[in-house]
């Protein structure tokens with residue numbers, strides 16, 4: 001793919017309907033991931049109503065008193081199921097030299113909000129496992145704890161069906177997108193999808209209390225990239241997600257159209273497997289001017305609803321036993337892009353060595 005000189009600040013919209021209708025010859029998804037590390041996905045199987053029902057459920061859940069939420073915490077299981085309360089998760093980038101260098105290289109006007117204070121994120125999270133137990137002997141048996149269902153009467157009954165319905169929609173969409181990306185990279189269609197079978201996938205919504213943390217320029221989730229293979233998000237009710245496209249150095253405020261649209265971002269497992277041809281996308285969630293204006297309008301339109309920003313996030317992982325060995329043909333393409341950028345005098349960051357390892361070891365690292 002030739003490096004474009006002028007990149008659009010709107011993310012490419014990739015139509016999964018067209019891909020699923022075949023024939024499978026689309027390069028758009030792979031090109032979007034190479035260029036932006038992110039794309040907007042249209043999938044008419046995904047229902048806006050399901051997202052809305054899910055957002056209502058999670059707003060109600062996180063509006064519960066803190067002592068009720070605490071009963072769903074499982075610190076002894078490293079918070080791998082159930083709730084993680086605010087000010088627990090820290091953005092790893094603040095303590096990571098290469099990551100801080102990436103920020104330093106950005107034009108000051110395009111930098112994320114300052115994370116060097118090492119403050120934990122004022123966001124809560126819920127982990128709902130959506131993985132199947134592998135039918136083979138695994139080197140990484142990990143966690144077999146059951147998912148947590150909240151006890152409150154108003155939530156208990158509707159919790160599992162809503163989580164499963166919305167989780168499955170996003171899981172199916174992202175697995176098909178993985179297929180589309182493989183085809184676009186000239187790999188067999190099933191390459192990533194099969195590597196993701198029995199992966200420890202997670203429906204992982206986050207919640208930010210906008211009554212407490214609704215001031216402009218509050219960091220809700222500090223600058224970072226994701227560890228998994230692909231992350232997919234449904235539309236949030238509140239703007240505030242910023243992403244950095246690899247080839248622009250520009251901060252992009254994400255706009256997901258209304259309807260059957262989702263946002264997909266590349267994670268570190270995808271970067272590793274493609275030898276850096278696709279780079280994990282950096283992002284942050286902050287309170288910006290648009291967040292403030294939605295807070296104002298929702299206060300008027302829905303005065304009885306909790307003022308909580310839910311991000312409807314799903315982490316799609318490769319299975320832990322999969323060999324994360326960079327794919328040779330893609331390593332050569334990654335090098336060709338770096339060479340071309342060097343010729344044009346464009347910076348593509350420090351060279352990275354992607355050592356072959358099991359996905360499970362990559363996660364542990």
Ligand SMILES: [Fe+2]
Nearest residue numbers: 224225226283
């Ligand atoms: Fe993230």
